[in-house]
Amino acid sequence: EVELVESGGGLVQPGGSLRLSCAVSGFTFSSYWMIWVRQAPGKGLEWVANIRQGGSEKHYVDSVKGRFTISRDNAKNSLYLQMNSLRAEDSAVYYCARGLRLCTGDNCNGFWFDPWGQGTLVTVSS
Amino acid sequence: QTVVTQEPSFSVSPGGTVTLTCGLSSGSVSTGYYPSWYQQTPGQAPRTLIYNTDTRSSGVPDRFSGSILGNKAALTITGAQEDDESDYYCALYMGRGISVFGGGTKLTVL
Numbered sequence: 394e395v396e397l398v399e400s401g402g403g404l405v406q407p408g409g410s411l412r413l414s415c416a417v418s419g420f421t422f423s424s425y426w427m428i429w430v431r432q433a434p435g436k437g438l439e440w441v442a443n444i445r446q447g448g449s450e451k452h453y454v455d456s457v458k459g460r461f462t463i464s465r466d467n468a469k470n471s472l473y474l475q476m477n478s479l480r481a482e483d484s485a486v487y488y489c490a491r492g493l494r495l496c497t498g499d500n501c502n503g504f505w506f507d508p509w510g511q512g513t514l515v516t517v518s519s
Numbered sequence: 520q521t522v523v524t525q526e527p528s529f530s531v532s533p534g535g536t537v538t539l540t541c542g543l544s545s546g547s548v549s550t551g552y553y554p555s556w557y558q559q560t561p562g563q564a565p566r567t568l569i570y571n572t573d574t575r576s577s578g579v580p581d582r583f584s585g586s587i588l589g590n591k592a593a594l595t596i597t598g599a600q601e602d603d604e605s606d607y608y609c610a611l612y613m614g615r616g617i618s619v620f621g622g623g624t625k626l627t628v629l
Contacts (some may be wrong), residue, residue: 436624437606437608438610438620440620452615488564488597499548502553502612503553503612505567505570506565506567507576509564
């Protein structure tokens with residue numbers, strides 16, 4: 394069974410740091426892109442960052458560039474999100490998800506996200 | 520800054536048909552944006568319904584269908600059920616590894 398389990402959320406003061414983890418099982422982790430998506434309380438989904446299979450390619454939404462770092466450890470089947478200089482507006486449930494693409498040979502395009510973890514809540518407040 | 524637009528809310532009667540749309544603040548949505556659709560009930564993680572415009576994810580009932588209608592991506596629910604009352608989000612692939620979600624549509628079935 395495919396499973397993604399996030400952890401590491403909690404209450405942190407503005408300007409603080411937090412490291413989220415996503416433990417994966419049930420599929421070959423090293424073969425897939427992975428994504429972080431967040432959802433502020435009562436708000437919609439926001440794509441945050443993604444990382445290529447080997448970790449060589451990463452992308453971020455503008456609002457977290459320079460503050461958040463996505464990484465992965467394929468030996469541990471784990472995805473991470475290091476969050477620094479946290480702001481109140483970063484408060485959200487953070488979901489990890491597997492990234493899927495349409496590929497013809499080595500040419501891949503598009504993205505969708507499936508499955509999703511249950512999320513971990515990050516609250517930035519003094 | 521490209522904004523992905525969705526109707527904030529929609530209502531459908533049980534057994535009825537509803538079409539939710541996903542547009543762009545500037546420009547048209549085409550298959551080249553690889554639209555995908557997600558269903559989320561309160562307190563739960565999103566569930567993937569549709570990817571690559573019109574492909575149903577595994578286990579998704581065939582009353583859910585995706586398409587391009589005019590200049591928008593569309594999710595049509597045919598024969599709506601009370602269980603379909605959820606928030607629905609579309610996502611568009613903008614290229615260079617970047618995806619953007621729409622603001623979501625809250626669907627009421629009553």
